[in-house]
Amino acid sequence: MSIIDILSTKIPIGNWIENIVDFIILNFSGPLDLFSEVIGSIIGSFESVLSFGHPLLFIIIFGLATWKFKKDIKLAAFIVLGFILVLNLRMWDPLITTMASILTSVFVSLVLGIPIGILKAHSRMVDVITRPILDFMQTIPPFVYLIPALMFFGLGNVSGVIATVVFAIAPPIRLTNLGIRQVSDELKEAGRSFGCTxxxxxxxxxxxxxxxxxxxxxxxxxxxxxSMVVISAMIGAGGLGKPVLRSLSTVDIGLGFEAGLGVVILAMILDRLFSRDV
Known part of the structure; x- marks a missing residue:
């Protein structure tokens, strides 16, 4: 067989991946269903807490908590005004669904990502194994994550959250690893000299x-x-991504702008709340 014949023969990578997915679905449907139920219950719990009481009560409590813990009256005022605008635009229920999905995704990502980052910092083998995997996860287009999530878990918020976890878990892993590796040897030596295990x-x-x-x-x-929760509306996830997707399909500029404004407000609020000066 010549080089030209070899190059002209397509490697059936797609078929291999499809066979692997079919094998997993056929033999591990029980654990997948259990995992789906766990994720769904976490989403439901967050959504129940966030939707408890009148939206104005939630907004007031959120603003006061921000003022109390962040010591920033301007940020608290921005949060209150931003949430009131979302409520006025009739985007409150999608906002709550989006927040519940984000909280679930971040919770799962941190529970898995921070320990992996710690292991990466202390084990060269783990670091070598996970580095190409993380490179692959951070460079592959986000829409690709929707395909296996849809096949394994079907339509709905659970699939969206799982795709989001895979998409968002890399930064906690890498920055936890980086932070631990940057701790100076002198401080570690001081800890050992005091008998730290x-x-x-x-x-x-x-x-x-x-x-x-x-x-x-x-x-x-x-x-x-x-960002991924919004994209996940393509596989049936609810939240602010749903009106964005509907506005695209119906060319409804007004609806798209209102839903997009809700996404922007939520992004700014979350960024300010969880940012840390370094």
Missing amino acids: PLQMLYKVELPLALPSIMMGVNQCIMLSL
């Missing part, structure tokens, strides 16, 4: 000093989650 070294020295980098990873995770 590896676990004490992690919780009392490495994680506190790596906190600014970790918080940056949290902030990026939130922003990526917001």
Whole structure:
């Protein structure tokens, strides 16, 4: 067989991937259904908490909590006015659904991502294995994540959240790893001289000093989650992405602008709340 014949023969990568997906669906439907139920219950819990009471009560509590903990009256006023505008535009229910999906995605991403980042910082083998995987996850187009999520978990918010987790988990992993690696050897040596065990070294020295980098990873995770949650409307996820998608299909400029304004307001609020000066 000549070089030309080899090059003209297509490698059936697509068929291989399809066979792998079919194998997983056929043999692991039980664990997939259980995982879907767990994610769905977390989304439902967040949504129930966020939608408890009148929206104005939520807005007031949110504004007062921001003023109390962030010590920023301007930010609190912006949050109150922004949420009131979203309520006036009749986008409150989609906003709550989007917030619940984002909180679930960020929660799962951090629960998985921060421990993996810690392992990356302490194990060269884990670092070498995960580096190309993270490169692949951060460069592949976000729409591609929707395909396996849809095949494994069907239409709905659960698929959107799972696709969002895969899309947004890389920054917490990498920035946790970076923050721990940047802790100086002198401080680690001081901890050892005082008799710190590896676990004490992690919780009392490495994680506190790596906190600014970790918080940056949290902030990026939130922003990526917001963008992916909106895109996930293409596979049946609710929230602000749904009116955006509907406006595209019907060429409704007004609806698209109103829904987009809700996304912008939510993005600005979350960015200001979870940003950290370093």
